[in-house]
Amino acid sequence: MTLTLGNATISSTAAPAAFFARWADMATWPEWNADTEWVRLDGPFVPGATGVLKPKGGPKTKFVVQVLTDREFTDVSLLLGARLTFRHQVSVDAAGRTEVRVEVTLAGPAARLWNLILGKGIADSLQRDLEALRAVAEKEVLV
Template identity: 30%
Template sequence: MYEITAETVITGDLAVIWETATDVGGWSAWDPHEEAARLDGEFAVGGRGWSKPHGGPATDWTITEVVPCERWASECGLPGGGLAGVNTFERHGDGRVRCVKTVRVSGPLVPLFRLYFGRRIRRDMYRTFAALEREAWRRAGLERRVEGAA
């Protein structure tokens, strides 16, 4: 098993951050990691999605856990193994939210993830957190503050 984790604290309203992070169809508009994405059905356990990261293969995945405004998880199959992701959001007060993303890879592709994809995925996690913050501010109608903070 190989695990990749990144965490940061962003500012914004937790409900808007959650809404943005779980709007799968909108990911490619703001997330620099995602080229395209869709969700077939509701954002709920058992929901099936599809996403295509920039520079990576498209993947079908299934939502395995949803705790609104707190955590969601998904998993997909890999040849002889799998990839599972957990996204956690924790209110820190004063408009701050701690975001943690963990990806666990199992099976014979672990060495490939460890040597090639791991660093890139971790770097992209931080880029996604920053983009999530900007997009949540935009959706809340606070674009000027984000532009001034950049």
């Protein structure tokens, strides 16, 4: 069973590389992700990399960088009986603006249970966090 918890999309003047730079610098995620206390990556930001994140008010969670290309970054948090997937896709439109889309899904036998626990909070914060990430990425362009 797979459940979609939410989708968010933004358009930005920052280049795709600015978004990948923020995703790669996981120690700074709390600057734009209001629900994250801290994130640690065990080594370089590459496909298959692992780490641990601590959501505010929640337990530490292991994750893996499942996909990392010049157009997509997907990380999967390993929950008991489920996998929480954040798929980030980046493209450039005809006007040269960067489009960033994030989709969050839960899969596995305990997906419905985890949806009751996490679903509303993730759905409520997804667009806000993506807009905060855009602000950080665009600010870096100006510096």
